[in-house]
Amino acid sequence: MSSAPVRLSAASLRTTEQPINYFIQQALENPRLISLAAGLVDPLSLPADELAEATAHVLGRSDRARAALQYGTTHGYPPLRDKLLAHVAALDGVTPADLSLMADDVVLTTGSQQLLYLVSELLFDPGDIIITEAPSYFVYQSALNTFGVQTRTVPMDEDGMDTAALAALLARMERDGELSRLKLIYVCDYFQNPTGRTLSLPRRRHLLELAERYSKHQRIFILEDAAYRELRYDGVDVPSVKSLDRDNRHVLLAMTFSKPCAPGLKTGYGVLPRELIAPLLHLKGNHDFGSCNLTQHVLDRLLETGAYARHVEQLRHVYREKRDELLTALDAEFGLARQVGVRWTHPEGGLYVWLMFPPEMRTGPDSPLMRAALREGVLYVPGRFCYVGGNVPDHEARLSFGVVPREQIREAVRRLARAGHESSLRRCKASAPC
C-alpha cells in the first residue's frame, strides 16, 4: 500500500473552504434556527408550474426534445442568446445596436458564478490586481484567492462604491507603478450583495470614465454583476454601466436566472466586449464545452411565452413584502438601538439588508453576539466575511430575506435583538461602566 503524499497545485493550495459552509452546517445541525444568513431564494414562489409547462413543451415534440437533449454549443443556445440580448437592452430602454451589441456577445454559463470564474481565468495571472467594493461578494473573493489576485478595495456609502475614493486609489496606483497589473474593477451595482446598496447614476458614469482614463497599459475592464437588477421593489431604475459603454469596450455584464427565476436551473449569462468572447469560449470549452443545454431550452420557452416576465413581476411583490417585513421588524426591535449607533440599509430591491452595529459590538463567528444568536436560534452572515485583508470591520451583518418565510421574519429579528441585548449585557458586566 502506497503512502506517498498527495501533492496539490499551487492554485489548489491557495483555495480554502468557503466561510459560508460553516453556516450551512449550523443550519443543518439546528433545524429550529431561523436563517437570515442563507443566500437562497424564496422557496414558495419558485416557478414550478411554469417550468413544468415549459419542459413538457420542449420534451413533448421530438425535434425540440432532440435539440434540448443533445449536446449544445459552448456559446449557448442561439435563440436564447437572441432573447437575452433583447432582454438586457430592454431593461435599459435601448436597442442592442445602441450598445454595439449582437447576440454573439452573449454567452451562457453555469450560473453567473461561472462567468465570474471564467473572466478571472481569462484575465488574471498571480500578482494581478482587482478593485472591488468594500464590503463585497465573498464567494467571488474565494475565486480571486485561487488565482493569486491582489484585491484593492474602495469604500461604499449609500450610493454604492465611492468613485472619488476610486479615483484617488487609481492615482495612487499609477504613482506606485501598479497600474499595469490592474485588470478589472468588480461592482455588484444593483442592491449589492451584501449591503443592498445601488450605485448611483453619476457614479456609474464616473466609474466608466475612470476605467477608460486609466486604461494606459492595458484595458481595464469593469465586471458589472447585475444579478439582482430585476428584483427592484421601489424607486427608479438606473441604467446599467454596460449601457453607458456604447462601444462595448470596457464592461462585462453578468446576469443570472438564479435570483429572478430559479437557482436550481444554474443558468447565468454574460454580455461581453467582443474581443473577449472567443478567448473566453476557448476556456469554457476546456471546462465543459457548454452549460446544461436542457435548461437553456426550457428558459428560452419561458421567455418566449412571457411566463418569465410574469413570474418576475410576481416575485417582486413577494420580496417587497418580505423586505418591508424585515425593515418593519428592524424598526420595532432595533429602533431604540439607533441611539447607540445601530443602523441598517433600506434597499430598493435584492435580497439583503446590511446591519451595522457600533464598532465595539463584534459580529464575527466567535463573537458574543454570534454565540448568543445561535443560542436564540437565528443566523446571520458576519460582515467581516465580506471584507479582505487583515484589519477588517467586525461589527456588521448581512441579513437576507430570501429564504426565510415572511411570517418568521419578525421572530428572527426579535431573536437577533435578544442576542444583541444579551451580548451587550455580558460585555457591560465584563467591562463596566457600560
Place this chain on the structure above:
Amino acid sequence: MSSAPVRLSAASLRTTEQPINYFIQQALENPRLISLAAGLVDPLSLPADELAEATAHVLGRSDRARAALQYGTTHGYPPLRDKLLAHVAALDGVTPADLSLMADDVVLTTGSQQLLYLVSELLFDPGDIIITEAPSYFVYQSALNTFGVQTRTVPMDEDGMDTAALAALLARMERDGELSRLKLIYVCDYFQNPTGRTLSLPRRRHLLELAERYSKHQRIFILEDAAYRELRYDGVDVPSVKSLDRDNRHVLLAMTFSKPCAPGLKTGYGVLPRELIAPLLHLKGNHDFGSCNLTQHVLDRLLETGAYARHVEQLRHVYREKRDELLTALDAEFGLARQVGVRWTHPEGGLYVWLMFPPEMRTGPDSPLMRAALREGVLYVPGRFCYVGGNVPDHEARLSFGVVPREQIREAVRRLARAGHESSLRRCKASAPC
C-alpha cells in the same frame, strides 16, 4: 474612446480553439455532409419521454419542486450520490465497502469534462507531467495545454495502453529525475475515444501496480475515464481500474450521463480518493458552487424507477446495430484495401471505430483525402488531432457511429472509399510509379 490593448492571462494565452470546431463549422455550412466526425449521440434514441415523465414527477409536487429548483450543494444531490455509488459498485459486481467507498466520495459535475478540468486544476502546476495514451481524447488535451502541463504518451495496441511501454517510460522518467513532476496517468479505458479499444484486465492490474510503485515523490493518480463503459454491445465486461484500487488511493473514476442517457443534461460524476474530495469541492465552489440541480433531481428519479437501466439496455441495441452497420460497410468498401494495409478496430462498445491507412495516405485537414471527402460529402476526425507533439501520425481517422442515422452509414463509408480512391489516384498521377 480607449484603444488600450486587452491583456489576457498566461493560461488564456496557452488556450487555443478546439480543432473540432472546424468540423462543426464544416457540418453547419454543408448540410448534405454525412458526419462521421461529430461526437454527438444518436438523436432518435434520446429518452425524451422518460425525462419528461421524471421532470413532471419532480416538478409536480411542491416539496420536490422546491428542492430541485433551489440551490443544491457543490457536492451534488445526496440521494443521487448514494445511487451512483451503488451503480458504480454494481457495474463491478462489488459493494462500495469492498472498495472503501462511501457516497461522499462521489461528486456531481457539469459533464465528465468538468471533472477532468477540476482534477487538472487540483493537481497541475505549469511544467508538471501527465501520461496519456497515444492517441488520446483531444478535448482533454486542450485543457492540459491551458494548465501548461507536459504530456508524455504511451502507445496502444488492441489491448489498450501498452503498459510494458508505460513501465519503460516510468523507469526512464525516474532516471531523468522527472518523476517528481508526474501527477497523473489518464486512460479512457473502455471503448476509447478515439480508437474504440478497451484496456485488458492484466494491463489494468499492471497500470495500477505501476502507479503505486512509482509513487515515490508524491501520489501518482490514475484518471480513469469510463464515459463509454455502459455502452458494451458484446464481449465480456472487464472490471474498472477503480475496482482494483481497494483502498481508494490512486484511481479517480470519471463517469457521465452524456453517453448512456442524454448529453443535454450535462451531468457527469466522479468517484475519487477521499483526500481529494474536499480540495476539489473548494475549487468547484469557485466555479459554480454546484452543477445544475434540476437535472440531478430528474436523473435521481430516472435511476429510482429503473427507467435509466431500461434506457441503457435499449441504447445498446441501437448502437450495436449501428456499429455492425459501420463494420459491415467498412468490410464491403475497404475490404480490398486491406491488401494495401488499411485496417480498422472492431470495438465491443462505445461510439468510435479507428481507421488506419498506410502511412503514405495522409488524413489531416489539408490532405487530399480530406479534400476529397468534403467533395464527396463525408466528414471524419483526422487522427492527428488525437496526438500531441510535432511528429505525429497523420494517416488515421476517427469514425463515429453516434449521431449518423443507421441508414446513412453505408453511404457515408461509400463516399469515404470514393474519396480514398480519388486521392490515391491523384497521388499516383503526381508521383508515378504508384
